[in-house]
Amino acid sequence: MQSNDKKMKQHKIGLFVPCYIDMFYPRVGIATLELLEKLGQEVGYPPEQTCCGQPLANSGSEQEALATYRNFVRNFRDFDYIVTPSGSCAYHVRRHYDILEQTEDVKKIRETTYELCEFLTDILQVDDLKIRFPHRVGIHNSCHGLRGLKLASASERMEPRYSKLRRLLEKAEGIEIVELDRNDECCGFGGTFSIFEPDVSVKMGKDRLDDHERNGVEIITAADMSCLMHLEGIIRRQKKNIQVRHIAEILNGHSL
Amino acid sequence: MMSHACKAKQFLANESRVDWHNRTLWLVRQKRDRVAAAVPEWEHLREQAASIKKEALANLDVYLEQLETEATRNGVTVLWAKDAGEFNRIILHIIQKHGVKNIVKSKSMLTEECGLNPFLHDRGIEVVDTDLGERIIQFRKETPSHIVLPAIHLKKEEIGETFHEKLNTEKGASDPTYLTQAARRHLREKFLAADMALTGVNFAVAETGTVVVCTNEGNADMGVHAAPVQVHCMGIEKIVPKQDDLGIFTRLLARNATGQAVTTYTSHYRKPKPGGAMYIVIVDNGRSNYLGHPKYSDSLKCIRCGGCMNTCPVYRRSGGHSYGYVIPGPIGSILAPQKEAQKYRDLPFASSLCGSCSNVCPVKIAIHEQLYFWRQDLTQQKRTSFLKRFSMKVAGFLLSENTRYNLTGILVRWALRYLPHGLLYLPFNAWGRGRELPVPPRQSFKQWYEGRKKTKN
Numbered sequence: 001m002q003s004n005d006k007k008m009k010q011h012k013i014g015l016f017v018p019c020y021i022d023m024f025y026p027r028v029g030i031a032t033l034e035l036l037e038k039l040g041q042e043v044g045y046p047p048e049q050t051c052c053g054q055p056l057a058n059s060g061s062e063q064e065a066l067a068t069y070r071n072f073v074r075n076f077r078d079f080d081y082i083v084t085p086s087g088s089c090a091y092h093v094r095r096h097y098d099i100l101e102q103t104e105d106v107k108k109i110r111e112t113t114y115e116l117c118e119f120l121t122d123i124l125q126v127d128d129l130k131i132r133f134p135h136r137v138g139i140h141n142s143c144h145g146l147r148g149l150k151l152a153s154a155s156e157r158m159e160p161r162y163s164k165l166r167r168l169l170e171k172a173e174g175i176e177i178v179e180l181d182r183n184d185e186c187c188g189f190g191g192t193f194s195i196f197e198p199d200v201s202v203k204m205g206k207d208r209l210d211d212h213e214r215n216g217v218e219i220i221t222a223a224d225m226s227c228l229m230h231l232e233g234i235i236r237r238q239k240k241n242i243q244v245r246h247i248a249e250i251l252n253g254h255s256l
Numbered sequence: 257m258m259s260h261a262c263k264a265k266q267f268l269a270n271e272s273r274v275d276w277h278n279r280t281l282w283l284v285r286q287k288r289d290r291v292a293a294a295v296p297e298w299e300h301l302r303e304q305a306a307s308i309k310k311e312a313l314a315n316l317d318v319y320l321e322q323l324e325t326e327a328t329r330n331g332v333t334v335l336w337a338k339d340a341g342e343f344n345r346i347i348l349h350i351i352q353k354h355g356v357k358n359i360v361k362s363k364s365m366l367t368e369e370c371g372l373n374p375f376l377h378d379r380g381i382e383v384v385d386t387d388l389g390e391r392i393i394q395f396r397k398e399t400p401s402h403i404v405l406p407a408i409h410l411k412k413e414e415i416g417e418t419f420h421e422k423l424n425t426e427k428g429a430s431d432p433t434y435l436t437q438a439a440r441r442h443l444r445e446k447f448l449a450a451d452m453a454l455t456g457v458n459f460a461v462a463e464t465g466t467v468v469v470c471t472n473e474g475n476a477d478m479g480v481h482a483a484p485v486q487v488h489c490m491g492i493e494k495i496v497p498k499q500d501d502l503g504i505f506t507r508l509l510a511r512n513a514t515g516q517a518v519t520t521y522t523s524h525y526r527k528p529k530p531g532g533a534m535y536i537v538i539v540d541n542g543r544s545n546y547l548g549h550p551k552y553s554d555s556l557k558c559i560r561c562g563g564c565m566n567t568c569p570v571y572r573r574s575g576g577h578s579y580g581y582v583i584p585g586p587i588g589s590i591l592a593p594q595k596e597a598q599k600y601r602d603l604p605f606a607s608s609l610c611g612s613c614s615n616v617c618p619v620k621i622a623i624h625e626q627l628y629f630w631r632q633d634l635t636q637q638k639r640t641s642f643l644k645r646f647s648m649k650v651a652g653f654l655l656s657e658n659t660r661y662n663l664t665g666i667l668v669r670w671a672l673r674y675l676p677h678g679l680l681y682l683p684f685n686a687w688g689r690g691r692e693l694p695v696p697p698r699q700s701f702k703q704w705y706e707g708r709k710k711t712k713n
Contacts, residue, residue, distance in 0.1 A: 019655065022701040023665040024694040029701035045705055050661040056648050058609060058628070060635030064652030071656050096628075147611035155289065156567060156615035158298040182282070186569045190608025195686045196644075197606060199265045202690030203274065203573050204608070233691030 008124055013043045014079035016072075016113075018086045018225075019051035025225050031252040032085040032116055038252075039124060043083075046075035054092040058191040062099060069100055077105040081123065082113040085248045087145020087223045090115040095148060115149055116248055117223050121164045127171070131253040134174030138217030139165055140208065140231070141184040142224035151223060155184050165223060165247060172250065178217045185211075189230035205234045213242060219256070221247045257580055257599060260606040264574035273411075278572040280408065285566045287515025288616075295507070305504050306620040309557035312462075312495045313547060319462040319495045320538065326465025327536055330527040337539045340370035346537055347372060347454070347487065351381060354485045354533065356452040362469065362476035363387040364456025365403050365560060366489050366539060368582045372454075383454065384446045386475040388439055395422045401576025403583055404513045404562035409575055443475070453479030455525075457490035458559070459505055460536070463498045466526045467536060470509060470519040477523050484532040488525060492543050493556040505559060508618035513561040546594055551629045555590050557619040564613035564623060570606060579603060586613035590626040593634065601639040604630035665700050672696040 013036060017029035036043045052072055053065030072093065076082045084090050093113040100106050120126045141163075145151040152163035169175055188194070188204025209231060212220050220242065222228050228244040235242055243256070268274055292298045312319055324334040337343035343366075351359070359376075361367065361383050373383050373394075385394045389407040393400060395418050400406030407415070416430035425438045455476045459468040467488045469476045480486045496502055510516040528534035546552045565571045565585035576584035581592035581600055589607060592600035604627045613623040634640055635648075654664045672680070673696050681688040699707075 060631035061648035067656035
């Protein structure tokens with residue numbers, strides 16, 4: 001896979017692999033790493049990294065997350081950009097690391113942490129990935145990426161429509177991006193919401209899956225594996241014939 | 257009190273009903289999207305509305321006194337209530353002073369908040385709610401499940417049954433027009449007999465001393481026009497400074513609430529009718545505690561459109577009664593803990609923090625951020641369960657350092673691979689109730705990366 005003909009500017013990137021991706025979905029971290037390297041980037045993976053602290057903070061225990069925040073800052077202060085295959089974690093670092101003392105390191109980290117897709121479109125300005133993915137794909141717009149990082153226009157807001165995920169996926173040869181009935185409704189994962197409100201959470205997930213199924217989606221993709229982990233959990237429980245793939249896997253040219 | 261999650265589970269037990277509830281409210285959201293999209297300056301209107309409200313709240317003392325001065329000049333009696341108890345006593349006093357026998361009330365969430373109907377009932381005085389949805393739930397002795405669509409949790413067949421019992425409509429009849437006409441005939445008698453009309457207030461214009469009430473059924477006007485005594489009840493936050501500001505809010509309110517360009521009736525009440533009396537009762541009931549609050553003051557900008565309920569993916573599936581507070585949904589979940597943090601401590605957690613509410617809000621309250629702040633505050637005040645706080649403490653310990661984190665990963669993957677299914681899916685595994693756990697990979701990313709580094713070297 002090549003990007004543009006002109007050589008892309010090389011940045012020193014710190015790869016942040018969120019905890020649940022590291023533990024359960026290493027293939028997503030691998031795809032992200034390979035993709036960035038193919039695009040000529042110098043990618044470092046600080047080995048002492050753990051988690052961004054979001055699971056604790058969203059559960060109300062921001063104070064318990066401070067040590068984890070500081071570990072993140074220690075690991076990622078020496079890069080031009082921090083790139084992660086998770087909109088939710090990138091949003092958390094940018095928005096909620098405000099409770100740390102705003103040292104130069106913290107300020108820089110909050111400004112340079114990017115979700116993978118926005119890094120590709122906004123910083124690297126990738127516009128051709130030379131990949132082939134001949135499948136019917138449904139895009140799941142994960143909430144924090146959508147409304148927090150503005151990876152796409154949100155349906156509630158009356159403004160021009162765009163989607164960074166879609167822009168990247170459209171470059172794949174043979175891909176068919178399926179229109180859904182509800183373009184950006186939450187899947188119900190919501191971090192520990194999925195545990196503390198399991199019934200609502202699962203119902204929301206089932207409804208999201210129904211929308212994709214009804215419209216003939218083969219593969220659901222997203223910029224957040226956490227939503228896909230939740231949806232996949234329901235798919236496997238209900239033995240549904242639909243698959244999930246993180247967008248990094250598709251953009252890295254993995255076939256099914 | 258039963259938790260939101262428990263009550264949501266009860267509502268979810270009837271899945272087809274939940275699907276219907278979800279679909280119906282989503283239709284309202286879609287209607288709202290269409291009419292909002294037809295206003296090119298929509299996002300600008302939201303900006304303006306937010307900044308007018310912000311300024312009004314910052315100078316609320318001045319505007320409230322201006323309202324009182326202007327209204328008094330118009331011949332209106334303005335009364336002030338510090339809390340729900342004082343409000344109820346003021347209304348009782350007005351009733352007694354005028355020797356009122358029959359009271360009609362158009363929709364007012366404030367009177368619900370203050371428990372006016374039960375207060376008067378205990379003193380032998382009945383109030384007839386005249387908004388159709390409100391009348392239905394009053395017949396059924398229920399509370400509103402939505403602030404704009406109070407009976408949205410009910411199907412027309414259930415309403416038919418209630419009307420058969422209360423209004424003697426034909427058994428089994430559920431045609432909406434037929435039922436509405438029966439209600440209309442019933443309410444017409446109540447309007448004609450009323451000697452006092454109570455209304456809520458959507459906006460109070462400080463500059464003119466006017467209160468503005470928006471309805472679709474004209475029931476506020478029917479009451480106010482027929483009864484000699486009219487009483488308008490408002491929270492202190494209902495102020496808009498100028499008459500010119502009003503248009504911004506009326507354009508936003510109906511569009512965002514129900515997808516209408518404007519409510520059918522937008523009534524401006526300025527002075528008493530000849531020979532009649534007009535009162536405005538201004539109620540604090542805890543609101544001023546949050547004026548100027550660094551995190552929560554914006555919640556006072558709310559104009560009660562209910563748009564956040566219609567868009568909320570949780571509300572649509574858990575139903576309004578699952579919140580247990582007079583105002584349900586996202587906005588209710590940030591208002592309730594202001595009233596009683598202990599009682600409503602689980603509401604800020606009844607959200608996936610998707611943020612759709614904040615995007616819909618016509619006055620740009622960052623509702624999802626306030627939910628997040630409440631979670632922090634309630635946890636620090638030790639109001640959340642010990643188990644939750646303890647498990648987060650443990651998680652914080654494990655996630656904050658590399659070795660501990662790696663061991664946790666190894667242990668979890670081991671458990672997922674080797675523990676018997678029955679043990680993994682014991683009832684305490686809330687994840688496993690409707691979902692499978694992830695299939696554990698052979699190694700973590702970190703382990704893979706180490707391996708790759710070694711091979712490369």
